[in-house]
Amino acid sequence: MAAKRSKGSQPAEPPRSAHEPALTRERIVTTAIELLDAHGVGGLTMRRLADQLGAGAMSLYWHVGNKEEVFDLALDTVLAYGGPAQAAGLSDWRGNVVHMLEDWRATMLRHPWSAALLPRRALGPNILGRLERLSQILSASGVPDAELNVAIWSLWNYVIGATATRASFALSQEDQAAAQQRLAQLSEHYPTIERSRLLLDSDWDGTFRKGLDVLLDGLARR
Structure with missing residues (x-):
């Protein structure tokens, strides 16, 4: 916690050497x-x-x-977003939503700590600006106000969940093979995930995009 400073008696900032960059x-x-x-x-x-x-x-x-x-x-x-201009976003709502969410996911994967911090931090102007732009694009695409929050939170939860899973589920090829072999031995109890080779599926980018398409298909139909 910062030390208390009385009014009118604020001391000068500690001196620094001539070669030391300014602390900002x-x-x-x-x-x-x-x-x-x-x-x-x-x-x-x-x-x-x-x-x-x-x-x-x-x-x-x-x-x-x-x-x-x-x-x-x-x-x-x-989490600052420098994506397509807003005007362009309103003409291709789906492409711009995909661009924004893929950028969001890529950013959090570059900074894995951000996925853990985001749900419990105060939302700053960059995050709020991203959410505002996303809300505008969805609203202009025809999502009614009564369903806008559902759409936003569904996409928010999808990005954070997908990112957290990708960041924490970093098995080596040997670990993946061992897990799949274990599932094969237990296939009587887990036949579907063994057949789909769930634990060997490492197409994280493709899976994210396909899942996002499913969500956006649902929004488009509504």
């Missing part, structure tokens, strides 16, 4: 993302972040309130 919120967030990518959520502490920046831990509190704010800022930063 942007530098803090960029470095936090690097640490999260390397060590995950549990590996980010304010002390480690300060050390990586070559600053004192207390210096960080001139720019961010606490570690929770760092998480919020890092998450919102990586």
Whole structure:
């Protein structure tokens, strides 16, 4: 927690050497993302972040309130969306929904910690902007307001669930073969998943897109 500062007596920010880059919120967030990518959520502490920046831990509190704010800022930063212009999105609603959700999934796979943080963080402007654009595209495509939230949450849950599963289900080929052999021995009890070779299916991208098509087919029919 940042130290309390009385009104009118705020001390100057700690001095830095002439060769030390200025400590800014942007530098803090960029470095936090690097640490999260390397060590995950549990590996980010304010002390480690300060050390990586070559600053004192207390210096960080001139720019961010606490570690929770760092998480919020890092998450919102990586989930910024620079997809097709909104006007183009309204003319090809399905293509733009697919582009947005594939971009969302790809971003979270590049930053696996984000899938774990997203459901329990404050939603920042980049995330809200992404949801607003998605809502506009679906609304313009004909999804009525009464069903808009159902559509949004269904797509949200699908992307997060698919990403979390992909990030955590990283079996080696040997592990996959062993699991499939185990299923073959138990095929009397699990005949359908053994026959479909579920545990050997590693077409994560294709499966995601086909599942998304199923969801969008349902929305189109409605």
